[in-house]
Amino acid sequence: MSDPVSPELTNWIKVTAKEIKVRQDDRSWATEVVNHFRENLLKFLKSSSDAPLFESAVILNTGSYFEKVKIHSPNEFDMMLMLQRLPSSNVTCLDGGLFYRIDLQRPTRHPIKDFVLENELTVSSSRVLNEVHRLVRKFIKTYKAPDKRCRWEVNRKRMFSPAVTLSLCRSEKNSEELISVDVVAALEVQTWPSAVRDGPDVGNWLGKKVRQEIRGQPCYFVPKRLKGRNVNVDAKESWRISFSHIEKKLIACHGNKKTCCESKDTRCCRKQCLMLLKSLIEGLKQTFPEQLEDLCSYHGKTTFLHTLSSRYDDSMWACPMLPSCFLLLVTALKDHAQQGVLPHFFAPNCNLFSPSYFPRKKLLFLVEALEDQLRDGLPLLKPQTPVCPLRSALVNVETPQLSSVQTNKIHIITCAFVIIIAVVSSLAWM
Structure with missing residues (x-):
């Protein structure tokens, strides 16, 4: 410079x-609460007989907290819910390389069959997202946070968001949010689409070998629709490609030298x-x-x-x-x-x-x-x-918080006490 x-x-x-660094005490408490939530969510999904696509799901922790670049407070967490790898499929790019339509090459008995459109080939992002909402809401009805002073609640759906967002709040009603968690379903596709096939430009930075290792990683698609008015069916059922798992690795292993x-x-x-x-x-x-x-x-x-x-x-x-x-x-x-x-x-x-x-x-x-x-x-x-x-x-x-009446009483008593002391003192000097 x-x-x-x-x-x-x-x-x-x-x-x-x-x-701006996260306090260690807050980090420990938040990690305990979120880990408990994650482990119990996975147990619930594995035991859900009505959701075969989610029975073998694995959670990948992503986002700034797990990249160790979270600032101020550990109040936001991202969980990628990785589902079973899709059978042979084709991905069609809908923009410059971020949004895609996913089509199976042929009808299948894979659990994804419950989430395809009427043509029995196109995988519906909206149906998968709705199913995640249903399962998470069902889970929350019986799940209790390990800290009894808190409760979890599911937030309203957000337009164009691929996540089911939950808030950890104080137990009383209308209390503020302490922690938010985004649960995002992700479909695994082994072959990278042509728009991103070259991989990130890290040859000079991390070396050609690391670039090849990155290219060997699977890529994931999350249920996010393209923005815009009067969009077609493809856009309404689009998937956005996600590299969260690779970004996490790049930030963790960020040095030109391995040390x-x-x-x-x-x-x-x-x-x-x-x-x-x-x-x-x-x-x-x-x-x-x-x-x-x-x-x-x-x-x-x-x-x-x-x-x-x-x-x-x-x-x-x-x-x-x-x-x-x-x-x-x-x-x-x-x-x-x-x-x-x-x-x-x-x-x-x-x-x-x-x-x-x-x-x-x-x-x-x-x-x-x-x-x-x-x-x-x-x-x-x-x-x-x-x-x-x-x-x-x-x-x-x-x-406990004092009411305004209690506060006024304390103020009056204090003033009276001060006056009495002043009177007694003046009499003592007479």
Whole structure:
């Protein structure tokens, strides 16, 4: 980076990087609660006689928490519910490489037969998603969280979302959410579609061997429909390809050298940079909810992965370089927005900043917002209010709250007591 980072900004970035880390106590409690939920959900699915497609399901933990780049609080978890591998099938691309129609090559006795359209070949994403909703709701009716102060509830369906979202709340009614979990069904297809067949550009970064290993991984499709009005049947029953499992591996094994981050002497600042960028994006969305409603953390992750591919040497990410590396990452996101081009890391023909995904007017607003942040010293990185620990939020439930009448009585008694002491003191001096 050509311009030096001021000492004040350097110090602030380093302090913020420490502050946004998840507390260890919260991590332990949340992990215990979510693991208990996951294990019991799997037991329920294996014993469900009316859902053969889900009997052998396996859960793959994905998302920022399991990538160890979660910020502030462990309050969001993603679970990919991997179903039985499909029999021979064809996938037809519906856009630049993210959305597909899945067709069986022939009618089958595979459990997927219950989720095909009338032609007996096209796999219906909406039917699979509805079945996940049904099973999760059925499971929640009898399941109890290990912490008796909490309860799970299933949220309403969200348009265009592939997930069944659950919230862990305090036991009383209308209480706030402590943890959310997204359960997403995924169909496994061994052969990668042609739009993504070359695999991610990690040859210079991780080596050709790792790139081949990635290409040997199966790919998964989640039930998400294409956005847009007056869409055809294919779009309504579309599947989105998912590389969550590979993204998790890339972020875990992120070094150009195999020893990166294995010891204190070989640590880099890559993950810290991503966490800071996620925090900045979160701050932008909270400050400008309407103008930046299309912005999400995945734009930051995609920018991050592209930057790792071009700045692949571990020496470029040494820990003392955290401030300059982070500012370079913010500048990279701004440049992508300014050019209106952010290729998906695995499907390069799909532009995440195209007008169909991100309206041009809002993209220009993002550019201006990022320029303001860079010019003013990243004020949105400064936390507005401290994040309440999850355990403290539960402890507060057990603390009795005084009514306004009780508070007034205490205030009157206190005032009377003060007056009595003052009178007695004055009499003593007489």
